[in-house]
Amino acid sequence: MTTARMREKIAFFVLGLITLLVVIPILMIIFYIVKNSIGSISWEFITQSPRNGMKEGGIFPAIVGTIVLIIGTMLFSLPLGVLSAVYLVEYARDNFFTRLIKxxxxxxxxxxxxVYGLFGFTLFVLFLKLGTSIxxxxLTLAIMSLPVIITATKEALESVPLSFREISLxxxxxxxxxxxxxxxxxxxxxxxTGTVLSLSRAAGETAPILFTVAAFYLPRLPxxxxxxxxxxxxxxYVISTQVPNIPVSISFATCFVLIGLVFLMNLVSIILRSHYRKKKLW
Amino acid sequence: MVKETVIKTVNLNCRYGALQVLKDLNLEIHRNEIFGIIGPANSGKTTFLRALNRLNFLNASYSQDGEIFFADKNLKNICDNILRKRIGIIFALPQVLPVSIYNNIAYGPKVHGIAKKDAIEQIVEESLKKASLWDEVKDRLDSPAMKLSGGQQQRLCIARTLAVEPDVILYDEHCSGLDPISTAKIEDAMQQLKETYTQILVTNNTKQAARVSERCAFFLMGELIELDETAALFTEPKDKRTDDYITGRFG
Incomplete structure (x- = not known):
């Protein structure tokens, strides 16, 4: 074997190893969470309210709360983000104003x-008098999600061949x-892709909801x-740091549910994407 | 017989930024003729075509002065979408949408407000027949248009343009990517369309212009050098540059 090919093989090996390093932490996190939560995950845990100072019972209200917040965020950020991107890509002329927006x-x-959390608190909770509410x-989470949705939509629009527009016009x-x-x-x-990515992030954020909506303990549905x-x-955050003597497995089970929720969202987007990709022929 | 003028340009100047692409162009195009435009690359042929349906304005650096009249109306006073419905264009490379054959053609009528399914079906069939494609695709209207061959795609584009019932069809070197047999089929279709439509053909292929067109113009560096009956232009050109070009001494 020549030295050039030897070098190439070594380079491939090293690159493969580095790629593996990226995957390892994810697998370890999932493994660790699954291992520690396995004792507490049950049907009751998912479907019941917390009891006895959150030491027993489930996390049903929190699951519902997060789902409601994701839906609310999507309702505000998706139309706003997509329409802004459509304006920027299809209609806006390239001038100082649009460059400023971009x-x-x-x-x-x-x-x-x-910072989004504090902004949402002052604008929505105090100034617009919406109170700490869904x-x-x-709205706070939506504003946080907007940039990713706009950027992803912009790129998606720009990747549609110019000829399609010419044909139509x-x-x-x-x-x-x-x-x-x-x-x-x-x-x-x-x-x-952009929407699910930003909504997954919104689902897992604590800071923006801290002052705007989140309840410490509210064992009923909104x-x-x-x-x-x-x-x-x-x-x-609350059961891990604010309330003493809560079994660790409950925290991990909550983690597990949160990750599972985000994973489900990603799964839906992967399925939808592959469905649309089949139609892509150019 | 006095021929009716469909398109008329008066002192038309076209620019991209500072670059002047067409200079003081004055010409008239008659109803139901096939008007050929020949000339080397960068002579402004395509710009002229795209000026007629205002597609040039999609490019932000484009500007023009002078007047263009379509059926005695100044282009400035016609809405873009109405103008483009009446002056259709076939692009150099076959440009089909990534949908079915049927939907490629149905798109035009649909955006112009035709909603009835049987009306659209009839338009699709008629358009495909006029573009001499019906027999080849009638059994697979729902299959993707992108799976057709290049020549079939280009005839599909013609059918798609016909479906919105234009008066004028612009061809922008529409056979440049096709083999001789496909080209012949398309030229046949053009001859049949002569009854109903005014056709303007830009081509790099001087032989095609000689075969198909009735009158022909020679463009060079953005100027109209010569315009005559095709037979006259190709047999006794008055300008030496035309002679040089059609005999292949340059370009």
């Missing part, structure tokens, strides 16, 4: 989540018809959009 979007994604929490379609029928449908996989709810990440 720059802000990029910078928004770099802001720490606790509405305020969803040359047949006499209006600008909006062109966007609606010849651009957006082909951008859906990319939009989906009745309106102005109710507080328990949420998995905050509940996890």
């Amino acid at each position: 720059l802000s979007v990029v910078n928004l994604s770099g802001i720490p989540s606790i 509405l305020a929490g969803s 040359s047949l006499g379609a209006t600008k909006w018809q062109t966007v609606r029928y010849c651009v957006l449908p082909y951008a859906i996989p990319g939009i989906l 009745r309106s959009l102005f109710d507080q709810v328990m949420a998995l990440p905050y509940h996890l």
